[in-house]
Amino acid sequence: MSLLQVKDLSISFGGVKAVDGVSFDVEPGEVFTLVGPNGAGKSTIFNLISRLYEPGGGRIIFDGEDITGRPAHDVAGLGIARTFQNIELFDHSSVLQNLLIGRHCRRDTRWFEELFFLPKVRRSEREHRRQVEEVIDFLDLAAYRDKLIAGLPYGVRKVVEIARALSSEPKLILLDEPASGLSVEETQNMAWWIEDMQKDLGLTVLMVEHDMSLVSRVSNRVLAVAEGRPLAMGTAAEVQADPKVIEAYLGTEETA
Amino acid sequence: MSNRFKSRYDDDINLFEGRWHLAQYALLIALLLAAPWLLGVYYLGELTAVLIWSLAGLGLMLISGHTGQVSLGHAAFMAIGAFTNLALMMRGWHFIPALLASAVTSGVLGAIISRPILRMSGIYLAIATLALSIIIEDLSILAEPITGGVAGLFAPPIDLFGLTIDRYSSPKAFYYLCLTVLVIVTLGYLNLLRSASGRSFLAVRDSEVSARALGVNVTRAKTLSFALSCAMTGLAGALYAHLAQAVNYESFLVLISITLLLQVVIGGLGSVHGAFFGAIVVVLLPQSIAMLRDFLNNTAGISIAAYPGMDTALFALLILLMVIYEPRGLYGVWFKVRTWLQLFPLYRKGMFRRTRTYLKTERQR
Numbered sequence: 133m134s135l136l137q138v139k140d141l142s143i144s145f146g147g148v149k150a151v152d153g154v155s156f157d158v159e160p161g162e163v164f165t166l167v168g169p170n171g172a173g174k175s176t177i178f179n180l181i182s183r184l185y186e187p188g189g190g191r192i193i194f195d196g197e198d199i200t201g202r203p204a205h206d207v208a209g210l211g212i213a214r215t216f217q218n219i220e221l222f223d224h225s226s227v228l229q230n231l232l233i234g235r236h237c238r239r240d241t242r243w244f245e246e247l248f249f250l251p252k253v254r255r256s257e258r259e260h261r262r263q264v265e266e267v268i269d270f271l272d273l274a275a276y277r278d279k280l281i282a283g284l285p286y287g288v289r290k291v292v293e294i295a296r297a298l299s300s301e302p303k304l305i306l307l308d309e310p311a312s313g314l315s316v317e318e319t320q321n322m323a324w325w326i327e328d329m330q331k332d333l334g335l336t337v338l339m340v341e342h343d344m345s346l347v348s349r350v351s352n353r354v355l356a357v358a359e360g361r362p363l364a365m366g367t368a369a370e371v372q373a374d375p376k377v378i379e380a381y382l383g384t385e386e387t388a
Numbered sequence: 389m390s391n392r393f394k395s396r397y398d399d400d401i402n403l404f405e406g407r408w409h410l411a412q413y414a415l416l417i418a419l420l421l422a423a424p425w426l427l428g429v430y431y432l433g434e435l436t437a438v439l440i441w442s443l444a445g446l447g448l449m450l451i452s453g454h455t456g457q458v459s460l461g462h463a464a465f466m467a468i469g470a471f472t473n474l475a476l477m478m479r480g481w482h483f484i485p486a487l488l489a490s491a492v493t494s495g496v497l498g499a500i501i502s503r504p505i506l507r508m509s510g511i512y513l514a515i516a517t518l519a520l521s522i523i524i525e526d527l528s529i530l531a532e533p534i535t536g537g538v539a540g541l542f543a544p545p546i547d548l549f550g551l552t553i554d555r556y557s558s559p560k561a562f563y564y565l566c567l568t569v570l571v572i573v574t575l576g577y578l579n580l581l582r583s584a585s586g587r588s589f590l591a592v593r594d595s596e597v598s599a600r601a602l603g604v605n606v607t608r609a610k611t612l613s614f615a616l617s618c619a620m621t622g623l624a625g626a627l628y629a630h631l632a633q634a635v636n637y638e639s640f641l642v643l644i645s646i647t648l649l650l651q652v653v654i655g656g657l658g659s660v661h662g663a664f665f666g667a668i669v670v671v672l673l674p675q676s677i678a679m680l681r682d683f684l685n686n687t688a689g690i691s692i693a694a695y696p697g698m699d700t701a702l703f704a705l706l707i708l709l710m711v712i713y714e715p716r717g718l719y720g721v722w723f724k725v726r727t728w729l730q731l732f733p734l735y736r737k738g739m740f741r742r743t744r745t746y747l748k749t750e751r752q753r
């Protein structure tokens with residue numbers, strides 16, 4: 133069964149249909165990529181899946197459960213983690229703190245227990261830390277562990293945001309333009325990490341990305357969207373060759 | 389010195405980073421315990437006031453400094469704490485239950501009020517909380533059965549462990565009482581900060597969207613933070629009532645709310661130290677200005693007594709300087725000095741230059 137099913141999803145902002153009847157299924161263990169020109173509605177689809185936006189119509193089914201009525205703060209606990217296009221880290225905290233916040237959906241202590249820092253809380257803190265250290269090892273972030281986000285280079289922040297998402301032990305990770313703003317070398321690393329997430333961690337990845345070489349390299353399937361509507365679905369090569377997709381990209385270049 | 393290598397996760401979990409760090413705070417506590425013998429009655433009273441304002445500041449620090457929600461109405465919760473405590477004691481309650489009742493009442497009322505209020509942000513939140521402070525001034529008069537109306541309430545002496553504690557006849561005991569409450573609250577605060585709830589507050593402060601995406605129930609986090617914040621401030625209010633010996637509608641004016649906010653800003657938003665540093669400034673500034681005035685008058689014959697409102701003006705000036713040169717407040721200054729000492733002689737100029745922060749849009753693109 134598909135891990136994520138998006139059915140006929142739509143939303144409009146003051147008359148503009150940002151997403152207009154988009155449907156797709158993401159199979160467990162695959163890397164599924166959304167591509168499309170600027171303003172196509174890709175990030176909006178992510179925000180709908182994260183339940184940050186209320187859809188105008190359609191359903192989102194994750195792991196067999198309809199999550200369309202769930203509040204946004206339930207989504208992480210169900211196993212969906214994400215990154216943001218414009219990195220949304222907690223700037224005044226350290227990398228370690230950020231990753232620990234990533235484990236919020238796995239918390240098992242109540243505030244009044246924390247107030248007294250009961251032995252139970254200490255045990256739980258150690259366990260969270262252990263889990264976070266695994267992510268730090270996986271993404272090679274040990275050198276930055278105690279650094280404040282505000283002082284980190286852009287490329288590292290991108291990785292930290294992924295690390296924070298991984299800390300929540302997700303089944304599905306949504307990556308919104310993981311390679312944007314990265315150097316060629318950093319993009320290379322990103323490709324490896326995405327492959328590792330898929331192969332070593334057994335994660336399912338739903339990604340938005342403009343860099344077609346990265347997309348071709350890591351994606352099992354690609355869905356092209358434009359103006360909120362699905363255009364073509366298939367392998368990266370098939371989608372890139374689709375006349376409708378070519379036209380959509382050309383169309384934006386003319387107006388741009 | 390404190391450049392230790394960490395070898396266990398507990399090194400990051402524990403309150404103190406090793407023995408040296410612990411020793412510093414042990415020394416501070418020892419000094420505070422010895423203070424009644426080191427200071428005269430007058431200065432002991434001032435120190436007691438510092439403790440009480442620190443407590444109130446801690447309350448505001450939690451919601452404003454650590455959760456990022458400005459409040460210009462915290463004097464209201466001091467008032468609630470003060471009146472609750474005195475009203476219950478006058479009805480025969482023992483001090484300790486009445487003190488706890490102050491915290492609970494302020495906390496619960498805070499939680500109730502926070503629901504509609506914390507949906508707002510920025511200037512609207514500031515105005516709404518300010519309104520709260522104004523309303524409480526009137527309520528203090530109107531709720532006569534509880535608050536004693538215009539005349540207000542007088543603080544009865546505190547019976548504790550067979551002692552009768554009263555600010556004037558037993559200043560030492562009252563000082564220790566305040567110190568105990570403050571230490572307990574501070575420990576609870578620090579515990580919260582090093583566990584999930586505290587982290588969720590910081591998350592809400594720095595990015596509400598990603599907090600939600602990570603599973604933080606933002607409304608709940610804000611409510612909890614506001615309630616705990618009000619509870620702490622309520623405790624401070626109760627102790628303040630015993631320090632002032634009498635409270636009425638004029639004890640918790642809007643000006644107190646504003647001063648409290650200035651206190652945490654000067655001290656350094658987002659640091660526990662900041663609440664304490666700010667309290668020292670707030671309590672000792674008028675004092676220092678008075679001393680400066682006498683000094684100028686006696687030595688140079690310059691009389692500045694003719695300028696009323698000097699302390700407020702100086703206070704405001706201090707804030708301006710702070711916001712311009714050291715946005716992290718006195719805590720920021722302290723942090724730099726400490727780092728300088730630790731790294732001496734390797735300190736680099738420009739080490740704390742603020743790094744460029746990346747653009748963050750309201751839209752979640």
Ligand SMILES: Nc1ncnc2c1ncn2[C@@H]1O[C@H](COP(=O)(O)OP(=O)(O)OP(=O)(O)O)[C@@H](O)[C@H]1O
Pocket residue numbers: 145148150168169170171172173174175176177217751752753
């Ligand atoms: N919160 C919002 N309020 C109003 N309009 C919005 C909002 N979010 C998105 N939109 C609009 O929806 C459309 C799709 O935006 P979206 O951010 O999803 O595009 P995108 O495909 O991610 O583009 P890009 O590649 O530039 O990131 C745009 O026209 C955008 O202006």
Ligand SMILES: [Mg+2]
Pocket residue numbers: 174175176217753
């Ligand atoms: Mg986008």
